[in-house]
Amino acid sequence: MSVVDALLQVFHGYVASRSDPVLRRFVEGFDWRMAERPLEPHSLPVLDYLNVLHPPVDGAEGELFSGLAAAASALHWAQTYNIADFGADFLQRYGWVELFGTRGHFVSDEMAGGFLMLGPDVHYPDHHHIAEEIYIPLTDGSQWSKDSQAFLPRWTGEIIHHPSDIRHAMRTERTPLVALYLWRGGPLAQKSIIPGRAV
Ligand SMILES: [Fe+2]
Numbered sequence: 001m002s003v004v005d006a007l008l009q010v011f012h013g014y015v016a017s018r019s020d021p022v023l024r025r026f027v028e029g030f031d032w033r034m035a036e037r038p039l040e041p042h043s044l045p046v047l048d049y050l051n052v053l054h055p056p057v058d059g060a061e062g063e064l065f066s067g068l069a070a071a072a073s074a075l076h077w078a079q080t081y082n083i084a085d086f087g088a089d090f091l092q093r094y095g096w097v098e099l100f101g102t103r104g105h106f107v108s109d110e111m112a113g114g115f116l117m118l119g120p121d122v123h124y125p126d127h128h129h130i131a132e133e134i135y136i137p138l139t140d141g142s143q144w145s146k147d148s149q150a151f152l153p154r155w156t157g158e159i160i161h162h163p164s165d166i167r168h169a170m171r172t173e174r175t176p177l178v179a180l181y182l183w184r185g186g187p188l189a190q191k192s193i194i195p196g197r198a199v
Helices: 003-017 021-027 045-051 059-074 088-092
Strands: 094-101 111-118 123-127 132-137 142-146 152-154 160-162 168-171 177-184
Touching (some): 003 021, 003 059, 003 094, 003 177, 021 177, 045 088, 045 094, 045 111, 059 177, 088 094
Antiparallel strands (some): 094 111, 123 168, 132 160, 132 177, 142 152, 142 168
């Protein structure tokens, strides 16, 4: 089994292990048996932060983090934004990998899932998209804002739900962010809309 196959297994196992009702409803009926899509590895500068992070101490999140770290160099990391959106420094400290979805390592038109990484001292400004979204941080202390409310710290294993088209933003301080994400119920490859910017 490849490290990417193994990561999908641990991703699925982790999601299935959580009893949160919002997450349960989100993944209900999803068929995790997906065809593999051959993708070349693609690295990004933000991956350097994986090596300096302490893996989560809890068993379930720790196993998922370890699976990601083991597969990281085989994954096709990507960025939705360009230098005109949030600047060059942001692009040095931001990236995501779609493990499954319309573009990812496994094929699904129904739901996308993968991981987001942000380096330290990053502000990912307000944005929104049609798809409904769940994030589960695998690191502690990142700050999250939803629907223009105040930023609040979030912790490893918390389930963060963004309904369709709700604005959300994230900030990191000293600790980088690694988070599992899931998208469904909208175009799975949509570039987020940044309020106040021409689309
Ligand atoms: Fe989002």
